[in-house]
Amino acid sequence: MLLRFVVRRDMARMLAWVGGFVLLAALSAASVKGLYPTQADLDEAAAAARDNVAAIAFNGPAVGLDTVGGQVAFNLGAFGLVMMGLMSLLMVGRLTRGEEETGRLEMLRALPVGARAPTAAAVLAVGLMNVVAGGAVTACLVVLALPVAGSVTFGASFVLFGLLLSAIAMAVAETTENTRVVYGSTGAVLAAAFVLRAIGDTGDGTVSWLSPIGWAQKARPYAGDRWWPFGLLVAATVAVAALAGRLGARRDYGAGLVAPRPGRANATRHLRGTLGLAVRLQRGSLVGWGLGTVVMAVAYGAIAPSIDQFVRTNQALADMFAAGGGSLTDAYLATSAQVLALIGTGYALQSVLRLRSEEASLHAEALLATPTSRLRWALSHLALAFGGVLVLLALTGVTLGASYSLAGGPPGATYRALATLVLYAPAVWVMAGLGVALVGLARRATIGAWLALSVCLVIGFVGPLLRLPQWALDLSPFTHVPRLPGEGPRLLPVLLLIATASALTAAGLAGLRHRDVG
């Protein structure tokens, strides 16, 4: 009964996740088929990937790459497993500690419901989600005419890995009082698993046996389909779940096994005004997004010198990169820069929409009851959004270029990459300005900013392949950014982007000043 309640309440969220996995699998399979239409293409790709250390570090062991299934498992496997883990830990954290923290669980516990029943219902719900998501991936791949046995192995590896992460998240949720700690520590386990298998896969594969992602991939879907490594996943899941059960039986409602650390009794001199507060509230997010883009920039830069030989063998890939003209490496770097800039936009949007979440959580109400004007409050957060993303882009650009130089690129690469990324700032600001406009003029529709970003993602990556008309491509501000290595810098589009961003931001701020708050 509780299970039905949980499932009904979070149905939309669950369907979104499962739908996301299906979409991911379908896109991955379709793009592999599109990129490598013949067996000869597959053979060449397999040969190129075998020597591509960076690709192996990101994707997993290079096995069975001369088949479509092997390519799908290679391209989708590690990423899909990480997403599966993220889904499990977010849902478990939300349904267990999140419920307890908000006090909703208290009401449930007061009903004639077993003490462990809500946790059991939550875990069952997430387990069910894992099975449905894994099953849907398998079904989708089978429908797209991939071998049934491999698809089942692939789906099963998703399910079992998701279940293990659910168990880990549950155990952490029992030891701490705070949902964010559940996300953080389980996320750290996930990251460690990824890094361990990256080290293992780029070496002789031994270290991968220390990582649950490694176990899932050792099942070799579409390339042997051996099921015995799943035993490790099952055994670990059972052990961790049993531990979580014992921990849960020993603690009180609302408490954790680890007491929270106390904070400061007095504010430091940095927490002085609204800007100090905005820095304090947003610095974690900036550091997190920044670390993400910097790590990606290291990887993209490191692959750059070998991109020529990797792409030369494949006409479709070459076409994709050649859209901008210039050398293949330049085109590749330009594409990488765009990916990084789009990710940086994620930070900018989150940061701008903080205005709305601060308002919805009534934090803004208390703040605006002090002698703080709305404009001042808004500008403090916008400084973090517009300025923060500029810092993030610059840092990412320097990292991309430096990594490329170290891997064998030309010495001037760092400056060029820096300029490339910084040139994206006006386009990112347009997106952020759209966020401000929505907050000021249509606060119920702020989700529209994220929709716009996903439209830009589609236009940026699939647009040229889909042969979208130019006016459709022009909808994305990122289309108007000069793709620096390759294209020369042009001033006019940059100025127009800045003007658009300013107009949107000004409109949003004007709306914010004239509407009700709260």
Place this chain on the structure above:
Amino acid sequence: MLSVPLRAGPVAPPVGVPPTTGPGTAVSVQGLVKAFGATRALDGLDLVVRTGEVHGFLGPNGAGKTTTIRVLLGLLRPDAGRVVLLGGDPWHDAVALHRRLAYVPGDVNLWPKLSGGEIIDLFGRLRGDLSPRRRDELLERFELDPTRKARTYSRGNRQKVGLVAALASSAELLLLDEPTSGLDPLMEAVFQDCIREVKAEGRTVLLSSHILAEVEALCDRVSIIRAGRTEQTGTLSELRHLTRTSVTAETSLPPTALAGVPGVHDLQVDGLTAHFEVDAGQLDRVLRHLSDLGARSLVSHPPTLEELFLRHYGDELARERTAAGADGRSGSGH
């Protein structure tokens, strides 16, 4: 305690803002209307808070108390009506006015990762009038641990953070929206002491509440609102004047004859003992009837605020009872 200096008159309104009401009025609201979509949260509300008084703002949940306070804070723009706060317009002069007021929301929402002490300091710095000595004294009186992160505070403790931040200021007007929800009786007493001190300093308090004992203990005047309108306003004694007195009388003759007397309500007869309520204006006549019946003992008491409240919301309560399917007796004679 140091004696309070003769009220060092309220701070003059900022230059350029002409006082639109007398200097003795801190808050003046006339015919305030605020609609959210189809619902009219405020429907012609009137409210006058005099400088230096503790004004009780009473009403059931959803009556419009919070909406009114948000209009006073300049967070919501009124659809109609005239609102003057400390001589200024709460919407246009928000920043200048906020220097002179402090606000405690009904449910204090805090940034989860900041500690209580940090939040109190932040608000003090934003207001620019934090007294560290007063802050520490209040922390001690409210027994609040300032080092805990806000996410670990209980509801009562979050409320204390809001109270300490507001009371540590030197604001001349305090807007308190059900500030004691979640406080235990001991802390409630501390809160009442603090409000009396604030009043002794000549500061003004608008205290929204549905805790009647609190309003009865603290407030000079009361406004009762319902469904976005002001039902009654006045001192407690004025309000009682408008209402009934509860009487229990023992008579020599059976008191059933009282049933026909105008002004008598809710008569219950138990042998020679009668319980009933009398409209204030009819008390004299009813007493004569009682003496005719040979009154042997008489107990009368002024209505408590609970009774005032029940009378105001009696019809609502009756409707609720009907809706709940219970067969309660109807609250009042009308």
